[in-house]
Amino acid sequence: MFGPGSQFHRLFNDPRWALGIVRATVLEAAHPQVGAALTDNSTFVAHPWRRLRNTLVSLQRMFGADDHVRQREAARLNRLHERLSGTDAQNRPYDAMDPQVRAWVVATLFESAVTMYRLSGQPLKQSAMEQLYAEFQAFLAALGVADGHLPPTLKEFWQYYDHTVETELENTEALRIILYKLFDHLPAPPLLSGLPTVWAAGRALAGPVIGTVTVASLPEPFRRRAGLPEVPGAQTLMQSAYVAAGLARHLPEGWIETEALTDLLYLSPDSDDPRAATLAALHGRMKRAGALFRLVTPFPVQPEPAAEPAAAPERQRSAEEFFDAVLDQTGDGHLDWPDLAAMARELSTRLDLDEPEETRLYNAYAEWWKELQSALDTDGDGRVSKEEYAAAVPSLAGPALIRVAEVLFDATDKNGDRHIDADEYRTLFRTAFHRTLTGTDETYSRSAFVKDFLSFMSGRRHSTAYDPLLAQA
Structure with missing residues (x-):
């Protein structure tokens, strides 16, 4: 169920999984209890890259081959979720330890993985789909959630999933923040934190595309009930995005390992990492590109951070x-x-x-x-x-x-x-x-x-x- 031979292990380093994770997060946020917990407690708006890194590390630990590491991580996750409870804006209670809610979170990950393969034109075989479902069931069991909260068979799962989508999901505040605020105001990762103009230009192009692709990939009954927009050409754009991400799998081995890419996003030019010197040189070239962007595009001017003297690495802030x-x-x-x-x-x-x-x-x-x-x-x-x-x-x-x-x-x-x-x-x-x-x-x-x-x-x-x-x- 876990380790290098699992379906999830192959999924983890698949570039299409990035689109699948975003889609699963939106479906989680559409659940009233999950949405309320995210709105009240999560750092996904102010610190999305930090949240992403922690999530990926947690999934690696839970699906790795080391059972001791998995048990420690499950205990840590349970302690974390025990601290998340309250009431939403409509005075409805939420509890992150509710087993039905936790089952839904796992269900979105599994269903989004299946959808990821399907939308990219390479649907999973039935045997592979059943193995992946068994792995996510084992994941939920490792968290201490008793059997019965996810259906025992794959056939029953689809009935459970469709029923939840049609009767329980809502257009929550957390969902609206992800779709209409997060992508448009996504802060730069540490790798690009010193290049505000370059980041703003890339975000202005990529943000709407990610939002449109994500909405188009959601179940149609929920899109209709939540009043989510139907953008002309969105279905074609969505399928193109998944197919293009799938083609990246053919890059040389090691180029798209999730752990390596995450570490790169968190690399800064002043790091002691051996790659920092190359990064510093790249930053210089990208700053020149940023100056060109300001000349030839209508993007708002982004203030470049002031250089700090080497002898005085700290400065006052308001x-x-x-x-x-x-x-x-x-x-x-x-x-x-x-x-x-x-x-x-x-x-x-x-x-x-x-x-x-x-x-x-x-x-x-x-x-x-x-x-x-x-x-x-x-x-x-x-x-x-x-x-x-x-x-x-x-x-x-x-x-x-x-x-x-x-x-x-x-x-x-x-x-x-x-x-x-x-x-x-x-x-x-x-x-x-x-x-x-x-x-x-x-x-x-x-x-x-x-x-x-x-x-x-x-x-x-x-x-x-x-x-x-x-x-x-």
């Missing part, structure tokens, strides 16, 4: 910029508990924490939220607006934030020697010492870590090391 980039993790324009929970979730994911370290980090962030709410929520609505934050110009380095820094240090310091060594540092920051710490070549002390973390979080300063933790898209 309260509003800090609020948008760091504090408002969910991108809804307010600071509340889901934003701080998202910080704890991202750091726990990077460090691959088990219990009780994960809960200690969440609890530290919960105490910080209480401190922030008490100091900044002047109108008593239970959340902090950008205006409330900017007007107060607070010093955030209170006892609760200091506690967050200390707990994060302890979680990073795996061997407990009260210093963060090179390997531990790379696990948290995904880069090496010499790129981010002047004069440090062996360890990072507890006091220095706490001081730098507080300086970043309360001083609102750009930091080469700390920005990628919480501000990176």
